[in-house]
Amino acid sequence: xxEFTDVTKEYGQKKAVNNISFKIxxxxxxxxxxxxxxGKSTTMNILTGYIAPTYGTVTVNGYxxxxxxxxxxxxxxxxxxxxxxxxxxxxxxxxxxxxDIKGCTEPKDTHIDEIMKLVKIKDVEKRLxxxxxxxxxxxxGLAGAMxxxxxxxxxxxxxxxxxxxxxxxIRDIIKKLGRERTVIVSSHILSEISEICQRIIIINKGxxxxxxxxxxxxxxxxxxxxxxxxxxFIGDREQIVFMLKxxxxxxxxxxxxxGQYTLIITEDIREKLFHECVKNNITILTMxxxxxxxxxxxxxxxxxxxxxxxx
Amino acid sequence: xxxxxxREFNAYFTSPVGYIFLGFTxxxxxxxxxxxxxxxxxxDMYGFFSNLQIIFIFLVPLLTMxxxxxxxxxxxxxxLLTSPLSITEIVLGKFLAAFSLFLVAMAVMCFYPLIINxxxxxxxxxxxxxxxxxxxxxxxxxxxxxFISSLTESQITSAIVSFVxxxxxxxxxxxxxxxxxKFISKAILWFSVIYRYKEFTIGVLDFSTxxxxxxxxxxxxxxxxxxxxxxxxx
Numbered sequence: 001x002x003e004f005t006d007v008t009k010e011y012g013q014k015k016a017v018n019n020i021s022f023k024i025x026x027x028x029x030x031x032x033x034x035x036x037x038x039g040k041s042t043t044m045n046i047l048t049g050y051i052a053p054t055y056g057t058v059t060v061n062g063y064x065x066x067x068x069x070x071x072x073x074x075x076x077x078x079x080x081x082x083x084x085x086x087x088x089x090x091x092x093x094x095x096x097x098x099x100d101i102k103g104c105t106e107p108k109d110t111h112i113d114e115i116m117k118l119v120k121i122k123d124v125e126k127r128l129x130x131x132x133x134x135x136x137x138x139x140x141g142l143a144g145a146m147x148x149x150x151x152x153x154x155x156x157x158x159x160x161x162x163x164x165x166x167x168x169x170i171r172d173i174i175k176k177l178g179r180e181r182t183v184i185v186s187s188h189i190l191s192e193i194s195e196i197c198q199r200i201i202i203i204n205k206g207x208x209x210x211x212x213x214x215x216x217x218x219x220x221x222x223x224x225x226x227x228x229x230x231x232x233f234i235g236d237r238e239q240i241v242f243m244l245k246x247x248x249x250x251x252x253x254x255x256x257x258x259g260q261y262t263l264i265i266t267e268d269i270r271e272k273l274f275h276e277c278v279k280n281n282i283t284i285l286t287m288x289x290x291x292x293x294x295x296x297x298x299x300x301x302x303x304x305x306x307x308x309x310x311x
Numbered sequence: 312x313x314x315x316x317x318r319e320f321n322a323y324f325t326s327p328v329g330y331i332f333l334g335f336t337x338x339x340x341x342x343x344x345x346x347x348x349x350x351x352x353x354x355d356m357y358g359f360f361s362n363l364q365i366i367f368i369f370l371v372p373l374l375t376m377x378x379x380x381x382x383x384x385x386x387x388x389x390x391l392l393t394s395p396l397s398i399t400e401i402v403l404g405k406f407l408a409a410f411s412l413f414l415v416a417m418a419v420m421c422f423y424p425l426i427i428n429x430x431x432x433x434x435x436x437x438x439x440x441x442x443x444x445x446x447x448x449x450x451x452x453x454x455x456x457x458f459i460s461s462l463t464e465s466q467i468t469s470a471i472v473s474f475v476x477x478x479x480x481x482x483x484x485x486x487x488x489x490x491x492x493k494f495i496s497k498a499i500l501w502f503s504v505i506y507r508y509k510e511f512t513i514g515v516l517d518f519s520t521x522x523x524x525x526x527x528x529x530x531x532x533x534x535x536x537x538x539x540x541x542x543x544x545x
């Protein structure tokens with residue numbers, strides 16, 4: 001349905017998106033995840049044809065976004081990070097305008113009415129958009145994206161700036177929409193994406209660093225992390241390091257600024273470590289095999305800098 | 312295209328811009344008509360249209376300043392440029408919206424010769440020639456303003472730059488005489504939409520002048536389309 005092939009977007013010397021490729025199939029709900037400035041919005045803007053890639057190709061339903069943009073865009077409903085609203089229009093007039101420019105074929109009044117009811121903006125249909133709250137504006141933007149029943153919905157950070165109740169409401173709407181359409185949602189909050197999406201694409205510094213289901217990504221990282229023991233001790237640092245280096249199975253030792261020891265191991269050393277501590281009269285406060293949370297996995301993938309020292 | 316035209320035309324009246332444009336045009340044209348035609352009992356409308364030119368140098372930038380710049384600043388262009396509309400349709404819709412408002416103002420001008428005709432004799436052929444010329448001049452100035460609006464996100468910058476360019480057109484005759492180099496002076500006068508309007512004031516509808524105005528307008532609309540498209544690529 002969507003093919004993003006070797007896409008690069010350069011702004012002068014800076015590569016906002018660097019040679020990224022992915023495919024999205026019909027009916028999938030995809031989360032585009034990454035820290036602020038990672039390239040998510042650029043990716044979405046390229047995907048919707050708002051900006052053109054410097055290199056690479058984007059096809060939607062077999063139509064090239066560069067050569068046949070109008071046909072490709074017909075399948076897409078887009079909610080950018082800041083909803084593109086004409087503030088001086090009323091909600092109903094705005095939605096009618098969106099209906100018109102999209103060249104929709106559905107019965108106009110019924111279609112717009114259904115969407116307004118779904119996103120709960122029917123009560124403000126005659127009000128000027130500029131007088132409405134951020135939550136309403138976001139929902140109007142979402143309604144605009146849904147007009148014409150596009151096969152693909154692209155939602156860029158749809159819950160940013162909303163209060164917790166509004167976030168829950170928008171999430172519920174997206175879940176509902178995902179039952180019938182292909183939905184691509186971007187966010188920098190993993191828990192949000194993990195609630196809604198089947199697959200996540202993690203982008204950092206313009207490159208894809210993971211593209212799989214949440215379960216798969218977690219499993220892969222977890223496997224890699226099975227060889228990590230975290231421990232805290234009371235005692236002389238040099239004596240502790242000397243002791244750790246002499247334990248068979250310890251491959252690498254990292255010490256964080258708060259005094260936590262991360263040991264890369266080739267076998268389970270916990271029992272040996274316990275006995276060595278007793279022998280060397282070192283008090284052991286904590287010792288566990290590291291299990292990463294979803295947020296830690298995300299940080300692990302997207303953060304290169306760590307407050308750790310290799311020993 | 313007509314949906315964009317419709318929205319943009321209505322938008323002139325949801326902000327003070329449309330009212331200011333029509334209000335100033337009507338007040339000042341009425342004043343020019345009273346002071347130049349009624350007061351002096353003259354049926355010649357050359358002076359009336361000449362003064363109107365100066366007013367439009369100020370008013371056309373007001374009409375075009377927000378058309379694309381404001382969309383870009385508020386990111387509403389994301390709605391238009393990701394819709395199935397082509398850039399050409401968007402640009403033409405916006406141009407026609409401004410041009411339609413300009414035509415509304417021009418329509419009022421048609422009443423003035425009718426008033427003169429009650430008391431005297433108007434040369435309608437010359438008046439129609441001047442009116443056609445003025446409409447073409449308006450289209451050309453709007454296309455320049457629209458192009459400038461596509462280059463910036465600031466309405467104020469768009470208005471000031473458009474005004475300066477139109478002022479240069481208005482001063483072209485003086486500039487050509489100051490420069491003194493025949494070839495350059497000739498080129499300036501050939502390119503000046505305001506200088507070339509003079510041909511209409513003597514009642515001559517020259518085919519090459521008509522083509523010049525239409526080509527000039529089309530060229531700046533083309534530049535506007537290219538400017539928007541280039542921003543997508545850069």
